[in-house]
Amino acid sequence: MERTDKKVEALRLTRLFGLLDEEALLWLAAQSEVRRLSAGEMLFFFGEPATGIFVIMSGTIRVFQQNSEGREQVMHIDTNGATLGDVPAFDDGPYPASAIAQTDSEVIFIGKEMIQQFCLQQPQFVLVALKLMAERVRKHAQLVNNLSFHEVGQRLALFLLSEGEKDGGEQQECISFRLSLSNHEIATRIGSVRDVVSRALARLQKLRLVTVKERTVTIPDVRPLKIYADSSLKATTIHAKH
Amino acid sequence: MERTDKKVEALRLTRLFGLLDEEALLWLAAQSEVRRLSAGEMLFFFGEPATGIFVIMSGTIRVFQQNSEGREQVMHIDTNGATLGDVPAFDDGPYPASAIAQTDSEVIFIGKEMIQQFCLQQPQFVLVALKLMAERVRKHAQLVNNLSFHEVGQRLALFLLSEGEKDGGEQQECISFRLSLSNHEIATRIGSVRDVVSRALARLQKLRLVTVKERTVTIPDVRPLKIYADSSLKATTIHAKH
DNA sequence: AGGGTGCTATGACTTGAGTCATAAGGAGAA
């Protein structure tokens, strides 16, 4: 199998395998195969029996659930170094969600048996996997929280804040960044639909919490936006009545 | 420390520790302490720094999130043998949810350092923990699915079906069981409020999908109820228009 | 008996969210 080095390099950059020694990485690389995906290609489907885990070498992959009408709820979006399909690899169930390549991507596939065999030989690896899995639980709990307790406008505000932090990086009062996603894509992440996101964004602008000019979002002051995102609706409604 | 045997017995009955040998259990039991909780007492709070994990010896404990108005979303409810606080023990964050004793309960507390130390000595234990954590992720993904894609009536139907299976046990067409929870408690599990649950239950009765008599629920045939729970709303709405 | 307390049930109302239809702007292709 050629290009083992490339695979080893890719594995070394992941959180899951990053701490392993050269030998272990070489073994894994030998057991693995590279798979190339075009944008829009499905990596796996919800409910399908799982055969192994995927490690992203390049590109970005969206993991989501979908209802019978095609409406999507994004669970998470991953890029270089992330691991996919780890849940079914460890609990032996089917895939709990579907995954699609958002851009042309390269992933490394490692069969479930390999992983399980590997686990028995590399105890410290299992600890890392456990930590990553715990973080996943935490993220999902956060998602439940957002969906249960915040309405669309607030979820949009939270989304903009997280995008702003990711993009702008710093901990500033004023953040400005280019909105790389369409309203429809935003909707799939915050659990809504295109139209409603459009309206919610307009509302945030009316409230002077953000300004949008040609898909460039400016948050003049993050604090009131954070307050809006976390505020109980009852309070804001009562206030708005007068 | 007296009553070590009792602790060992309790630990042996858990999924997390059940496969360990006597020696390991004894060590854990020696490091642990028993804590008694009255019904309604909090075990830990969302956001609090986590100090260790809890194993339920007796009683039932509810893990939930809450918004500023006091509305609750139950994440899961656990009894004998379940483990709580494992996520923060392994990813070193704060508690991702709050926990309260629903009934008088006894739990075993094991400090985080003990657990982490234990992990290094007992590789196969980590594998079990990983599997349980993966199952947790799966459950949460399922919860997100329910909240995102099903409306209250459907979520109630799913809840009744799961209660029926749990109680009645068998895989029958017709299920009848006593509804041990109040409408408010049901509401916290399916992400709604008391009034709405009451109405939704009335609607299920009008549709002849269930009958309720003095808190005893009868599902004459589970199949139409399952269909109702999974049906896309659009289809039912269009149908109802004529 | 009287007075809590907690639960259910139900009608009236409000509102957030989603659907549908339409208009308009930008990008790219022929």
Place this chain on the structure above:
DNA sequence: TTCTCCTTATGACTCAAGTCATAGCACCCT
């Protein structure tokens, strides 16, 4: 240029969900 295709924006409409108020029932405690 013109014709698509994709996107955003917006008004009109519908409906599910939630809020509020009220009434009735069962239970418990003096």
